[in-house]
Amino acid sequence: MHMLEFFGMKRLGMTADGYVLETPVTAEVTQPDGILHGGLSALLAEEAASQGARESIDLLTHTAVGLDLTSTHLLPVHVGDTIRTVANPIRQGGRTQVWKVEQYRKSDGELFNVSQLTVYIKRIAPRG
Numbered sequence: 001m002h003m004l005e006f007f008g009m010k011r012l013g014m015t016a017d018g019y020v021l022e023t024p025v026t027a028e029v030t031q032p033d034g035i036l037h038g039g040l041s042a043l044l045a046e047e048a049a050s051q052g053a054r055e056s057i058d059l060l061t062h063t064a065v066g067l068d069l070t071s072t073h074l075l076p077v078h079v080g081d082t083i084r085t086v087a088n089p090i091r092q093g094g095r096t097q098v099w100k101v102e103q104y105r106k107s108d109g110e111l112f113n114v115s116q117l118t119v120y121i122k123r124i125a126p127r128g
Contacts, residue, residue: 004047007040011051018088019052022106025081036077038113041103045071045115048087049099053119056092061123064097068118075105075112082106087117095121 004011007029012020021044029040046066053064077083084106090098096118103113 003043007043009044009047014052014055018086019048019055020087021048021083021085023083023085025077025079025083027079030079034078036083038071038073041073041083041113042069042071042115044083044085044103045069045087045101045113046117048085049101049115049117050119052087052089052099053092053097053121056089056097057121063122063124065120065122066117067096067120069115071113071115073113075110077105077112080107083112090116097121 007023009021009023012022023044025036029037031037046069050064050066057064084104085101087099087101090100099117101115102111104110105112
């Protein structure tokens with residue numbers, strides 16, 4: 001099982017807003033006090049930014065690898081809510097890309113997390 005399935009993530013892909021994921025918040029992804037575990041916020045941020053970066057490169061010759069992730073939690077998220085993760089490039093060029101990721105509670109539209117991911121665009125051996 002891929003982690004997308006395990007966590008219930010749904011890829012909406014590139015939209016006018018950026019690269020978008022939606023994920024339900026279940027009891028399995030909360031801290032003991034019942035709020036969303038920050039590790040899942042970070043995982044979702046890296047997933048959205050990495051997938052966005054992958055859409056901008058030739059996957060036959062390159063891959064996108066996360067180098068640095070910062071994540072700031074602003075508000076709690078509770079079981080039953082859904083997370084909307086939106087990633088947008090700040091810089092795309094050369095061998096590095098920088099992506100800003102914002103996460104919102106769908107219940108009230110409030111921004112609850114802001115992250116930034118630096119991605120290395122790595123050349124790979126041609127496939128085939």
